[in-house]
Every structure is written in C-alpha cells, then in structure tokens.
Amino acid sequence: MTTLYLCGAGNVEGIRLALVVNQSQNRWDQIVILDDDPSKHGRKVLGIEIVGPFTLLNQADPASAEVVNLVTRTTRRRKFALQKIQLYGLPFATLIHPSVDMTGVEFNGDLTVYQNVSFCAAARIEGGCVVLTGAVVGHGCYMGPGCVVAPGAVINARVDLGEGVYLGTNASILPDLKVGPWATVGANSSVIQNVESGATVIGVPAQVLIPGSSTANLEGVAVPAVCPTPEPAKPINGSMKLSTLPEPASPALAKLQLAQQRFTQSHRAA
Numbered sequence: 001m002t003t004l005y006l007c008g009a010g011n012v013e014g015i016r017l018a019l020v021v022n023q024s025q026n027r028w029d030q031i032v033i034l035d036d037d038p039s040k041h042g043r044k045v046l047g048i049e050i051v052g053p054f055t056l057l058n059q060a061d062p063a064s065a066e067v068v069n070l071v072t073r074t075t076r077r078r079k080f081a082l083q084k085i086q087l088y089g090l091p092f093a094t095l096i097h098p099s100v101d102m103t104g105v106e107f108n109g110d111l112t113v114y115q116n117v118s119f120c121a122a123a124r125i126e127g128g129c130v131v132l133t134g135a136v137v138g139h140g141c142y143m144g145p146g147c148v149v150a151p152g153a154v155i156n157a158r159v160d161l162g163e164g165v166y167l168g169t170n171a172s173i174l175p176d177l178k179v180g181p182w183a184t185v186g187a188n189s190s191v192i193q194n195v196e197s198g199a200t201v202i203g204v205p206a207q208v209l210i211p212g213s214s215t216a217n218l219e220g221v222a223v224p225a226v227c228p229t230p231e232p233a234k235p236i237n238g239s240m241k242l243s244t245l246p247e248p249a250s251p252a253l254a255k256l257q258l259a260q261q262r263f264t265q266s267h268r269a270a
C-alpha cells in the first residue's frame with residue numbers, strides 16, 4: 001500500500017492540492033496528515049485524519065511512502081520542518097497541480113506547485129521550493145533551495161533567488177535582479193534593485209525594512225540544525241530615530257539605516 005504523508009496540518013490548501021493530484025494521477029492508496037501539535041491529533045482536514053506527530057514517519061517504508069513538507073508560512077520554519085522530516089530518509093513527493101505546464105522547466109523531485117502558476121521555459125528550481133496560486137516564474141529564472149513564492153508574485157526573466165527566499169503575495173521582481181539567501185520581499189512590493197542576503201524589503205519601489213548583509217555570517221539568518229525559536233526576525237522598531245540607532249558598522253549599513261528611516265517617515269506620512 002502506498003502512502004503520502006503530509007507534514008503540517010495548517011496548510012489546508014496544500015492538503016487540497018495533494019487530493020487533486022491524487023484524483024488526477026492516482027499515485028497513493030492513502031494520504032495521512034502529521035502535525036507536531038498534539039491538540040490537532042485525531043481531527044480531520046478535508047476528510048483526511050491528522051494521525052500524529054512527525055515521529056510517526058519512523059514507521060513508514062521508504063519503498064512505498066512519500067512525504068511532503070507543507071510548512072510554508074516562513075522559509076525559516078519550512079527549513080526547520082524539513083530538517084525534522086529528513087531524519088527519516090523518506091523520498092519527497094512532487095506535488096504539481098495537473099493544470100500547470102512544466103515544459104522546459106528544470107526541477108528535482110521535491111517541488112510543490114499550486115493551481116494557475118505560470119512557469120516560463122528554462123526556469124531552474126531547486127528542491128523544497130513552493131510556488132503558490134497564480135504566481136509567475138519568468139524564463140531563465142533560478143530559484144535556490146526552499147524558496148516560497150506567494151500567490152500572484154511575479155519573478156521576471158532571469159531573476160536569481162538565493163536559498164530560502166520568501167516572496168510575499170503579488171510581489172514583483174524586475175528582470176535580471178538577484179535576491180540574496182533568506183531575504184524576504186513584502187506583499188505587494190516591487191523590487192527594482194538587488195536585495196541583500198537576509199534583508200526584508202517592502203514597498204513600491206521596495207526599500208529596506210530590515211537590513212541584510214552580503215558579508216554577514218548567514219548561519220544567523222538560516223535555520224541552524226537545531227532551531228530553538230523558529231520565529232521570523234522582528235523588524236527594527238519603526239519609531240526609532242536615526243540618532244538613537246547604534247553607530248553604523250560601515251558606510252553601507254549607514255546608507256541602509258537612512259533608507260529605512262526615510263521609508264518609515266514616508267510610510268507614516270502616507
């Protein structure tokens with residue numbers, strides 16, 4: 001008997017995607033949901049039972065079971081869940097909505113693609129990426145491992161996303177730009193220049209809300225092997241005056257702080 005294990009009960013749309021894929025391709029005899037929140041165990045989502053925690057994967061047979069990481073709210077949480085799931089050595093399932101054309105797209109097995117996504121030819125997608133409803137991935141784009149592209153986001157031609165990039169709903173990235181690893185682009189933002197690793201940018205055009213760094217040790221940004229607090233980083237307090245900010249470590253950081261302060265002022269005035 002073949003089984004698909006869906007990890008993360010909070011993602012109802014992901015559960016629906018698995019059902020739709022199975023209706024069209026008849027790939028698994030049964031689908032079960034796992035979640036590490038004991039209060040959810042025994043409940044059903046779309047008729048599928050949440051049978052227990054991720055540790056139940058140790059009972060699964062890699063020859064007849066596949067697993068999907070449905071944790072998608074932030075890329076850091078997603079990686080944290082991935083690291084837990086990987087301990088069990090099961091193959092990851094590819095979940096691609098049957099309506100999506102993947103012709104000319106390069107990807108490895110672990111990919112989740114929802115309804116109405118448009119992939120252009122020669123896009124290259126690394127493992128663990130999620131592309132949500134209605135997003136567009138332009139031709140020649142590259143998505144590093146574990147990226148999440150939220151509904152309606154548009155990645156124009158040849159854009160390069162580093163590992164763990166999170167693009168919010170309807171975000172737009174102009175052609176040929178690079179978004180560094182573990183950066184976040186806020187919903188409805190328009191990115192017109194490269195985004196530094198670990199930065200959060202928002203607005204039209206996008207400006208820095210939380211500075212990143214091309215030289216910082218990214219271990220502090222990506223989820224480490226053991227992640228005690230997989231919460232998203234909090235932004236620098238928007239009400240801080242520049243004079244109260246710590247002494248900038250470099251001219252580049254001073255520039256970023258100034259941009260942030262200008263953005264906050266214009267945002268408050270608006």
Ligand SMILES: CC(C)(COP(=O)(O)OP(=O)(O)OC[C@H]1O[C@@H](n2cnc3c(N)ncnc32)[C@H](O)[C@@H]1OP(=O)(O)O)[C@@H](O)C(=O)NCCC(=O)NCCS
Pocket residue numbers: 132150151167168169184185186187188189200201202203209233234235238239264267268
């Ligand atoms: C960018 C983002 C990650 C920041 O989250 P956060 O770090 O928790 O930041 P906050 O919500 O505290 O917001 C900080 C400030 O930026 C503003 N802001 C947040 N997101 C913004 C956005 N997308 N565009 C413009 N301004 C935004 C807030 O209003 C706030 O302003 P204030 O300090 O003047 O009050 C988040 O707002 C976002 O856009 N996430 C994407 C969500 C999404 O698309 N999910 C898809 C679900 S499928």
